Amino acid sequence: PFIAMLIGLVTALWFYVWDPSMPKRVAETNRPLYLFLLNKWYFDEIFDFLLVRPAKALGQLLWKRGDGDVIDGSINGVAMGLIPRLTRAAGRAQSGYIFTYAFAMVIGIAVLVTWMTMFGGAN
Structure with missing residues (x-):
């Protein structure tokens, strides 16, 4: 030195x-x-070619495919596909007769008691 x-x-x-x-x-x-x-040994140009451009391309890919298609697409798919089907099924199940609702509650209680008896720690 x-x-x-x-x-x-x-x-x-x-x-x-x-x-x-x-x-x-x-x-x-x-x-x-x-x-x-x-030109500073062309360090900036080499750095841009080897690191910056691939990082930008990867970021672009993850933004378009990862965020746009996977994350936003899955949320939109649930909102546009599953939720309307569930609301139609719930609409058909609602008849307006009180005995239908009481029967559904009795079935639910029976399922809950059976579940708790078999898996809930009852010896």
């Missing part, structure tokens, strides 16, 4: 103090190297 610091110091003194026209001459004679260093 120390030697690299000394080389950098001497180069900077040579380029900017002792011979200020040297940077322009070096840039003209070594154009590809000058452009490579000027």
